[in-house]
Amino acid sequence: MKLIIQIPCYNEAETLEIALNDLPKQINGIDKIEYLIVNDGSIDNTVEVAKKWGVHYVVSFSQNRGLAKGFMAGIDACLRNGADIIVNTDADNQYCGADIEKLVRPILDGKSDIVIGERPIDQTEHFSPLKKSLQHFGSWVVRKASHTGIPDAPSGFRAYSRDAALRLNVTNEYTYTLETIVQAGRERIAMGSVPVQTNAELRPSRLFGSMFGYVKKSMLVIIRAFMMYKPLQFFILLGSIPFFTGIGVGARFLVYMYSGQAGGHVQSLVLASTLLMIGFMTYMIGLQADIIAANRKILEDVQYQVRRMAYGERKEKK
Numbered sequence: 001m002k003l004i005i006q007i008p009c010y011n012e013a014e015t016l017e018i019a020l021n022d023l024p025k026q027i028n029g030i031d032k033i034e035y036l037i038v039n040d041g042s043i044d045n046t047v048e049v050a051k052k053w054g055v056h057y058v059v060s061f062s063q064n065r066g067l068a069k070g071f072m073a074g075i076d077a078c079l080r081n082g083a084d085i086i087v088n089t090d091a092d093n094q095y096c097g098a099d100i101e102k103l104v105r106p107i108l109d110g111k112s113d114i115v116i117g118e119r120p121i122d123q124t125e126h127f128s129p130l131k132k133s134l135q136h137f138g139s140w141v142v143r144k145a146s147h148t149g150i151p152d153a154p155s156g157f158r159a160y161s162r163d164a165a166l167r168l169n170v171t172n173e174y175t176y177t178l179e180t181i182v183q184a185g186r187e188r189i190a191m192g193s194v195p196v197q198t199n200a201e202l203r204p205s206r207l208f209g210s211m212f213g214y215v216k217k218s219m220l221v222i223i224r225a226f227m228m229y230k231p232l233q234f235f236i237l238l239g240s241i242p243f244f245t246g247i248g249v250g251a252r253f254l255v256y257m258y259s260g261q262a263g264g265h266v267q268s269l270v271l272a273s274t275l276l277m278i279g280f281m282t283y284m285i286g287l288q289a290d291i292i293a294a295n296r297k298i299l300e301d302v303q304y305q306v307r308r309m310a311y312g313e314r315k316e317k318k
Contacts, residue, residue, distance in 0.1 A: 001029060003104060004057075004083040006036045006074040008067060012091035013044040019090065020053045022097035022199075029108040030085070036077060037091070038070040046091075057081060071176040075165050079311045087159045092201075095157040099196040103159040106192055113164035113189050116150055116181075117157035117196035138218050142178055145226045146185030150193055153181050154218070157196060164189050166307045169300060172224060174217045182225040231293050235286025243279025246272045 005023055009016060016037070025033065036057040037050045041064035050058060059077045061070070071088065078086045085104050089095050099117060106112040121135050135154060142153035154177050160168070167187060170176045184191050227234050250272035256265045 001084050001108070002032045002034070002082055003027065003030045003085045003087065004034045004036055004078040004081065005087045005089060005100065006038065006078055007089055007091045008038045008040060008070040008074060009042060009046050009050070009091045010040040010064060010070075011042045011044045011046060013042075013046045013049050015092045016046060016049050017053055019093040019097075020050070020055070022093055023089075024097055024100050027101045027104060030104065034081070034083075036074060036081075038074040038077075040064050040066070040070040066173050068170045068173055068176045068179075072168070072170050075160070075168055079162065079165055079307070083165075084162050085159060086162075086165050089157055093199050094201070096197045096199060099157070099194075100159075102194045102196065103157070106194070107159055107161045111190070112192040113161040114180075114184055114191040115159045116152065116191070116193045117155050118152040118193045119155055119157075119196060119198050121152065138178070138222075141219075141222055142181050145222055145230070146182040148181060148185045148191055150181055150191065152193065153178055166311070167300070167304050169303070171228070172221050174221055178218060178221045179225040182222070182229055186229040227289070228296070229293070231289030232286045235282055235289060239279045239282030239286065241279075242275040242282070246275030246277075246279060249275060 007016070007019065012019075020035065023033075023035065027033065034056040035054075036059065037046070037055055039047050039050075039058060039060040041061045047058055047060065057077055059070075059073050061073070074088070075086060085107055087100050087103055089097075089100070095117060103115045103117060106115050121132050135152070139151060139153040142148075143150060154175075156177055164184070167183075167189065168180060169183065170179055172179055181191070249268050253265055253268040253272060256268070
């Protein structure tokens with residue numbers, strides 16, 4: 001059983017060695033532990049620090065491509081190098097390396113394929129009250145969209161079995177954390193969480209420049225993932241707003257018509273017709289999107305089989 005711990009990095013020379021030193025060297029049930037960094041266009045000596053420390057693999061981008069791209073590049077490299085379990089953690093030592101054993105244990109026991117570390121958000125001192133509230137709200141929205149019970153959706157501290165990693169697809173360019181949960185919920189991949197501890201903040205977060213930017217980008221990711229993986233439900237909810245509003249306006253016009261006062265309320269009839277048409281067209285878009293989603297599911301299954309053959313062949317050749 002081989003575990004590869006991957007760390008996305010962007011100018012992390014000052015904190016990377018601290019994070020690497022905190023990682024476990026052995027875990028019961030794991031035969032081999034290796035380490036990988038994703039150098040996301042760093043302009044400092046992040047790569048030199050990693051190589052000097054002794055990481056086994058380095059994936060490098062010539063320019064910064066963002067957390068989502070870096071995460072998927074790391075997953076791809078881990079699979080190609082024969083990982084049975086992949087753990088993703090941060091280069092700023094936000095998470096305790098000792099908790100990696102807690103992350104992988106449900107996978108080793110066959111209980112989960114994805115395990116996400118649940119941070120003590122309310123007890124984290126460097127989180128502002130607003131950030132704590134937004135973290136809870138974002139997790140609630142993701143739980144509703146994915147029909148899962150993950151309490152800390154934005155957490156990047158997580159473990160994947162090989163099979164779950166083979167099924168991963170991230171299409172947004174902001175972050176992988178939210179979309180992958182919605183996808184896993186839709187694919188009915190066994191997913192769980194374990195409580196983990198966090199370390200003191202070594203540097204401010206680089207994922208967002210402001211709280212407003214974080215909320216805006218996170219909500220767009222959630223809505224887009226919901227549209228992609230549950231399109232019929234999304235467009236039915238969206239189309240129901242104008243459709244039932246149109247029914248209400250039309251009913252109002254009928255009341256006036258039966259009371260002999262329809263002459264001055266023709267605008268209500270026009271508005272009702274327009275709203276009903278918009279709602280009906282939205283329902284039709286939902287049906288088309290649902291058909292596209294079915295085709296997407298077929299393509300994902302094909303991609304999964306291709307990945308299994310490609311990575312399996314590479315693993316056998318090693």
